[in-house]
Amino acid sequence: YGASGLLRSVVVAADRRGTGLGRQIVTAAEDLARETGIVDLYLLTETAVDWFPRLGYEVVPRAEAAAAVGASVEFTTLCRDSGVPMRRRIASD
Numbered sequence: 001y002g003a004s005g006l007l008r009s010v011v012v013a014a015d016r017r018g019t020g021l022g023r024q025i026v027t028a029a030e031d032l033a034r035e036t037g038i039v040d041l042y043l044l045t046e047t048a049v050d051w052f053p054r055l056g057y058e059v060v061p062r063a064e065a066a067a068a069v070g071a072s073v074e075f076t077t078l079c080r081d082s083g084v085p086m087r088r089r090i091a092s093d
Contacts, residue, residue: 005038006069010048026055030090039091042069044083057086 007029012022033041042065045052049059065085 001069001072003037003039004069005033005036005041006072007033007041007043010043022051023055030088034090039089040087041090042085042087044085046082046084049084049086052086055088057088060085060087 007026010022010025010029012025030041042060043052043057044065062085065087
């Protein structure tokens with residue numbers, strides 16, 4: 001999606017939550033995105049709206065996210081109406 005990327009499907013087994021594994025997974029994905037020229041990383045979540053802000057993500061208007069990653073299957077089909085869009089600028093981290 002150009003300078004925007006879509007983070008998707010971050011899952012940690014219940015017995016591993018609270019160990020920092022989720023943070024490690026997201027950090028690795030952000031590093032890869034940064035290396036490939038991504039400036040803004042977006043996601044849609046139904047269950048982790050309270051968790052992602054700890055990592056620097058903020059809720060954004062759906063129209064803003066749609067302009068960036070709106071052609072994704074997540075935006076057009078899977079989480080079309082239910083996912084909360086969030087964004088983190090990763091270029092200057």
